[in-house]
Amino acid sequence: MARQRSEAVAEAMSKAHNIRNMCVIAHVDHGKSTLTDALVYKAGIITEQQAGQRRFTDSLEAEQEKGITIK
Template sequence: MGHTILEKIIQLQKKTANIRNICILAHVDHGKTTLADCLVASNGIISSRLAGKLRYMDSREDEQIRGITMKSSAISLQYASGDNEYLINLIDSPGHVDFSSEVSTAVIEVVVDAL
């Protein structure tokens, strides 16, 4: 099954008009990573029961221990609406002020791509 999802993502990358880049921004403890988990679960990558608990985008051990996002991380997801299929490049960014440089970098990546 994973191989077909990868092939689908590669096909969607060729339709540049159907690519959306999204960066989740908010203050610390406002549910950014939980939202990211729910979106990842919608693509069948993780169980919906684990969404909000797993913190899938927080792959570093120190992030898991502290329970906060410290490095921005990205994932490509697919989304269908009617006959249209989209590639969603999702960035989960930190909310804590100590990691504001990570947030700035994530936002610049999305804005530059939109230009």
């Protein structure tokens, strides 16, 4: 189970001083989505089981179907 409830995350993100932007740059198939899932897991937003499987950054249906990030 994730440590943070969605309401708590939404509340924290409503305060500008809590927001952190990040950028992950790497070649194709070098683990950008996997790294992002691991960071989101460590932040308590997704479960350990979802990390690496959830592909948190792949929100488009085509991305989920193909298993790649299109953006």
